[in-house]
Amino acid sequence: MQASALNRRETLGGLAALLGASTLPADVLAKAAKADVRLPAPIQSLASAYADTLMPRTDTPGAVDAGVPRLFAALLADWASPQTRASVLEALQKIDGAAGTGGFAAKSAAQRRAMLAPYDQANFADTGYRRLRELMLVLYYSSEPGATVELRYEHAPGAFEPSVPITAQTRAWAGAGYI
């Protein structure tokens, strides 16, 4: 599934090649050069499998549909400190270890679900795991499908309606809370 997910960072690198490097400003080139910072394939599949199990496709898009695995890789490259990167990757590898023979990514969706549900409960207090989980969830709910299809988002509501009845169809608002 990850193979089909468009890699923005590869695209940026490809774009630079296409346009001819000399036409692009230095900072864009610098960013494109960083596109080489990618997760090794087995770790990327593990991240995808975890994201997919945490936020699967249901009647709405899941984390993989929303591009969370590649956003996660980009976040580790562009945002995380070496300590954070190490702790988050270690948390991923522990999941893989706990999955037993063949590893987490090789299992069926049902097997991954059956394994991760108790694992998530048992490891919720672990800092590295908590961070990993939070990164995936924040990326999902901040993504366009997460914010607008799973939840609801209006960039410019135009008014504040202080009292709206809650029905079975009501979805939580994405974006920042007010104040």
Add this chain to the structure above:
Amino acid sequence: MFDAIVVGSGMSGGIAAKELCERGLKTLVIERGRKLEHGASYTDSLQPWEVPNGGGIPEEELARDYPIQRQCYAVSTATQQYWVKDSEHPYETPEGKPFSWIRGYHLGGRSIMWGRQTYRMSEMDLQANALDGHGADWPIRYADLAPWYDHVERFIGVSGSREGLDQLPDGEFLPAMPMNDAEKMFKAKVEQAFPDRKVIIGRCAHLTETRPHHEELGRNPCQYRSLCERGCSYGAYHSSLSSSLPAAERTGNLTIVTDSIVHSVITDPKTGKATGVRVIDQNTREARTYDARIVFLCASTIGTAQILLNSRSDKNPRGLANSSDMVGRNLMDHIYGVGVSGTVQGPDTYYRGRRPNGLYIPRFYNLPGKQSEVDFIRGFGFQGAMQRVNWRQMATSQPGIGEELKARVRKPGPWMAFFGGFGEMLPNPDNRVTLHASKVDKWGIPLVNIDCTHGENEKKIVSRILVDGKAMLEAVGATNIQVREKINPPGLGIHEMGTACMGKDPRNSVLNAYNQAHDVPNLFITDGAAMASSGCQNPSLTYMALSARAAFHASEFMKAGTI
């Protein structure tokens, strides 16, 4: 040669420039940072999925360049351009006495990222120093400020409700923003349980409706986005870029220079009067001077003190306007960061739109004519809101995976109340900004040393905020009450005040009743530095009222030929 120089383009400088220009004075505004354009420079169009790194500034960059700025709630990749790099703008604090100096160096200053809460000080606040002896007695009273509060409120646009409270005077308000259903319930229960408290909707510098004078400046009503600190392309909240500088510009009397750091005020040794300022270009480090008949310092509380102290001469060896030795002293900020939160059973309704404003509980201790029930002087107010726990907390605060987790986050969360205290800090001459004896910044200007700490009265206020906050949440039946007991370092309230205080007596104050330096008749200071006491209200409105008032008096003095 200009008629007037205004140093700084933020909240105070913007209004000073507008008022001086409108009174016919050829005015030069000098901004130390780069130019920003209203609208074009803003990041408010970014959708949640377009914000780089989900808002997170790279951790190593954050630790290296923003160790202080990162403490501010509004710092993210969406607002990164508005905060100084601490690594490029160092200052010193004594061991064990941190001070969080939060800054933005660009045209418009912190008026771009401000919290927009807008409150008047009251007679009680302006009498406080005289009554309890802390700080210099204010040389003005509420009646002196009231017409200028009216004037500024009308111009900037302030949304609020009229409440008839002596400790928080009403103003010229645009329609108030509504409370949601849980907040209405909270108000009813708190006011019933504690008859001395009023829960009101926050007063904020947002246009809930526009008036013709707002529309003339291209300002539009609030869209309820709560992306305010990115800059608002609608011009819905007051900032120098959306409001005061455009008003100054249309008079034809305004000149702006950016990237120019004021090094010092130049004075004529014969007359003692200011003749202009010396600046250093932030990019080329080239030195220049600008001349004017009067100078307004609006460089922010600590920046203004730094300029005065650095304006040393043979005649004024400890800095300009400092015969009292009060320049740099009495630094204050509001007590900030202490508060409570809890989950509350509330009405089965939701809301639509992100209201960029909360609730306010005005000060209720030590009010005039009431017996004090507490062991501290002066007081505090609460600021907060009730809202439903948002997706982020619903998703990350408890375990869960898959379809069940999605179902949990999909529904609006439970109601949550959160309130923090904003407390008055006493003026204390030992809380002080000085210049470092040897260290200089990359423009050769001496670094400031900030030596400021909370005293006993502030600590007692903190204890009471916690006790009262908890009791208030208990009164509305809150569960899972969380208490934040740690007081933030001074500075993080981002309400620095007091380093060139107004006063009646030139021996213990820097400025007179017109914000005119006792020692230098054509030098005016109208930013937070002028504050003789801090009240517990967000102070920007008072800076703006003082700026407008001082601009009026300065132009009258010029006409009369007395300065």
